[in-house]
Amino acid sequence: MSAPLVDIRDVSHRFGQHAALKNVSLAIEPGSYTILLGPSGSGKTTLLSILGGFVSPSEGKVFIRGEDCTSVPPAKRPTTTVFQDYALFPHMSVGGNVGFGLRMRGVDGTSRAARAREALALVGLAAAFDKKPHQLSGGQRQRVALARALVVEPAVLLLDEPLGALDLKLRRQMQDELKAIQKRVGTAFIHVTHDQEEAMALADHCVVMNDGRIEDEGPPERVYARPATRFSATFMGESTILAGKVTEVANGIITIATQAGPVSLPGTLRAGTAVALAIRPEHLVFGATAGTVALGGAKVNDVVFQGSFKRVLAMSTKDPALHFIAKASAAATVQAGDTVAVSCNAGDIILLAD
Numbered sequence: 001m002s003a004p005l006v007d008i009r010d011v012s013h014r015f016g017q018h019a020a021l022k023n024v025s026l027a028i029e030p031g032s033y034t035i036l037l038g039p040s041g042s043g044k045t046t047l048l049s050i051l052g053g054f055v056s057p058s059e060g061k062v063f064i065r066g067e068d069c070t071s072v073p074p075a076k077r078p079t080t081t082v083f084q085d086y087a088l089f090p091h092m093s094v095g096g097n098v099g100f101g102l103r104m105r106g107v108d109g110t111s112r113a114a115r116a117r118e119a120l121a122l123v124g125l126a127a128a129f130d131k132k133p134h135q136l137s138g139g140q141r142q143r144v145a146l147a148r149a150l151v152v153e154p155a156v157l158l159l160d161e162p163l164g165a166l167d168l169k170l171r172r173q174m175q176d177e178l179k180a181i182q183k184r185v186g187t188a189f190i191h192v193t194h195d196q197e198e199a200m201a202l203a204d205h206c207v208v209m210n211d212g213r214i215e216d217e218g219p220p221e222r223v224y225a226r227p228a229t230r231f232s233a234t235f236m237g238e239s240t241i242l243a244g245k246v247t248e249v250a251n252g253i254i255t256i257a258t259q260a261g262p263v264s265l266p267g268t269l270r271a272g273t274a275v276a277l278a279i280r281p282e283h284l285v286f287g288a289t290a291g292t293v294a295l296g297g298a299k300v301n302d303v304v305f306q307g308s309f310k311r312v313l314a315m316s317t318k319d320p321a322l323h324f325i326a327k328a329s330a331a332a333t334v335q336a337g338d339t340v341a342v343s344c345n346a347g348d349i350i351l352l353a354d
């Protein structure tokens with residue numbers, strides 16, 4: 001395998017007594033779109049700031065294109081950052097803003113203007129060259145910020161909640177554009193967000209962070225279908241979670257006592273091990289079917305119409321602490337107050353250490 005473009009090795013960072021990053025190692029491949037996903041305070045921005053050279057880590061090293069960049073200042077490393085608030089110069093034209101980084105690097109006026117025009121065309125804003133930032137919409141300003149960061153041809157583009165200031169509709173639209181632009185330029189993007197839908201829409205590689213650590217990482221499809229930890233399962237999408245304990249092990253089959261009754265699955269855990277079982281909403285079936293795992297009865301609390309499907313929330317009749325979340329078709333007739341039998345396929349149960 002080729003050497004990673006970015007190699008973060010055993011990075012820890014403390015702000016005073018507070019450990020914001022705890023022994024983080026991560027490899028970023030050339031041309032990839034990486035999302036750092038996690039709740040507020042999980043250390044995403046700290047990690048991005050270390051990559052951009054704005055924060056020097058307490059421990060560990062950062063290599064970019066094989067070079068130790070740990071102590072290299074921001075302007076001297078092959079990275080640029082796009083911030084949530086765009087940070088455009090209000091008095092400067094859009095063209096001037098985009099060309100600013102080139103000016104700092106001593107590029108002459110003619111080449112600067114040509115390259116700024118090219119970068120603006122790349123983000124679909126060729127006509128905005130002579131405008132001032134205040135004449136543009138939020139989405140357009142964000143695209144100018146993107147053009148400004150890309151014009152210097154960084155090896156890695158860092159994006160800190162770049163769509164955070166946009167309303168939901170524009171945010172979704174900009175996600176599609178960001179992905180298209182990234183594919184076009186082929187630059188590695190590392191993008192921080194706490195929005196799991198954004199992560200699934202954009203990432204080739206999704207890094208789930210929690211409390212200064214990497215909980216899980218991989219293609220978003222894998223992280224969603226087979227999360228490595230309970231935190232990752234709950235942060236990346238919704239699930240029904242059953243608490244359980246392994247009671248029997250025989251011939252590669254383990255039996256787990258759960259809130260909904262015994263469940264048998266292939267596995268190799270030892271008797272007495274505490275586990276959690278996660279089931280994604282689209283895998284939970286209301287109505288027992290032959291060959292599936294029965295999860296007992298449930299009373300439907302709420303049915304929420306979502307356009308192309310219905311979200312069904314129900315409570316186990318065995319244990320009120322057990323809540324089922326299911327996705328039903330838009331045509332489903334299930335109603336609040338109904339009592340239903342809940343089941344799923346054994347292969348759709350995600351077994352997690354608890």
Ligand SMILES: Nc1ncnc2c1ncn2[C@@H]1O[C@H](COP(=O)(O)OP(=O)(O)OP(=O)(O)O)[C@@H](O)[C@H]1O
Pocket residue numbers: 015018019020038039040041042043044045046047194
């Ligand atoms: N300059 C600072 N001084 C002291 N503590 C800080 C500083 N910056 C961050 N922290 C703390 O470090 C931890 C990680 O912060 P960080 O901003 O990296 O998290 P985050 O995942 O990006 O969160 P958010 O989504 O809210 O931006 C938090 O507990 C935060 O309070």
